[in-house]
Amino acid sequence: MKRLLAACAVAAAFVTSANGQGFPNQTIKIIVPFTPGGSNDVVAREIATGLQTRLKQTAVVENRPGGGGTIAYQFVAKSPADGYTMLVAPASFTMGPHLSKKQLYHPIKEFAAINLVADVPFVMVVPASLPVNSVQEFIALAKKSPNKLTFGSVGQGTPQHLAGELFKLSAGVDLIHVPFRGATAVLPDLLAGRIDMFIGAINSLLPLIKDGKLKALATSGTKRVDSLPNVPTMAEVGLPDVQVGSGVGLVAPAGTPPEVIATLNREISAIIADPGFHERMKKIGVDVIGTTPQAYAKVLSDDYAKWAKVTKAAGIEPQ
Numbered sequence: 001m002k003r004l005l006a007a008c009a010v011a012a013a014f015v016t017s018a019n020g021q022g023f024p025n026q027t028i029k030i031i032v033p034f035t036p037g038g039s040n041d042v043v044a045r046e047i048a049t050g051l052q053t054r055l056k057q058t059a060v061v062e063n064r065p066g067g068g069g070t071i072a073y074q075f076v077a078k079s080p081a082d083g084y085t086m087l088v089a090p091a092s093f094t095m096g097p098h099l100s101k102k103q104l105y106h107p108i109k110e111f112a113a114i115n116l117v118a119d120v121p122f123v124m125v126v127p128a129s130l131p132v133n134s135v136q137e138f139i140a141l142a143k144k145s146p147n148k149l150t151f152g153s154v155g156q157g158t159p160q161h162l163a164g165e166l167f168k169l170s171a172g173v174d175l176i177h178v179p180f181r182g183a184t185a186v187l188p189d190l191l192a193g194r195i196d197m198f199i200g201a202i203n204s205l206l207p208l209i210k211d212g213k214l215k216a217l218a219t220s221g222t223k224r225v226d227s228l229p230n231v232p233t234m235a236e237v238g239l240p241d242v243q244v245g246s247g248v249g250l251v252a253p254a255g256t257p258p259e260v261i262a263t264l265n266r267e268i269s270a271i272i273a274d275p276g277f278h279e280r281m282k283k284i285g286v287d288v289i290g291t292t293p294q295a296y297a298k299v300l301s302d303d304y305a306k307w308a309k310v311t312k313a314a315g316i317e318p319q
Helices: 002-021 039-055 067-077 135-144 159-171 183-191 202-210 258-273 275-283 293-313
Strands: 028-032 059-063 085-089 111-127 150-153 176-179 197-201 214-219 245-253
Touching: 028 039, 028 067, 039 059, 039 085, 039 111, 039 245, 039 258, 039 275, 067 085, 067 245, 085 111, 111 159, 111 183, 111 202, 111 258, 111 293, 135 159, 135 214, 150 159, 150 183, 159 176, 159 197, 159 293, 183 197, 183 202, 197 202, 202 214, 245 258, 245 293, 258 275, 258 293
Parallel strands: 028 059, 028 085, 150 176, 150 197
Antiparallel strands: 085 245, 111 197, 111 214, 111 245
């Protein structure tokens, strides 16, 4: 029996190694949990084109929107762990499980990290009419008038909502959350001064900041944003915990052979290192990142733990 088990283990190792060495020999699919056109979709199509060129194998993007991303997440989690199906994991990927009573997916246990390709930085903005010009002044105003200032979001449990809740906790201020149905709904009230603050993706807010209709107080990434070089980061204004962005990472089903993960990481890293890729991403307000699988796995684990604390502290009830 021991000999039989040993032989099976050797055979399994051989098959795994052979699969890794022969990868890829069929179509690679990148699943996007949103409709076409957004930054996640654009990044996925760039990666698919690059993989097709470098690996001489067909690579396609499939959009599977709906269910707050869970339709796509569950599809990939249940796909064969062979590297031929990847998922574009957005910021909400690590938030979702804390907002649902049912465990629809687990971003750590059911997926293997490949590469954190890019990030869409978030920026804290206020209406031009609000009499503050810095985060410190906003905090001081909020402390003078507790539970009077408001912050908007694009819906309960969205990255913009949790970014606002994280800001509240870190700054020690009381703000009233005002949810809207999407960015197109929140912007008119923000511009008119009917809500006092919003933390959202910089690519949609940049034109309004440049036109002077909104004031940018701080960005929520690890470094200053090229398009807003004079705007400090949250860490620079004393709130290092407020790190929020719309990360665009790639993951595969858990159990994908390490050598396949290594191949995908190597090829994706080469694609995103190209200066042309950087230029195209800059035009749509996306920062190129690039990580090892291990580094991205830590990002996912840290974010998962962080959002668990934020949702609990904010009293957000899972639905």
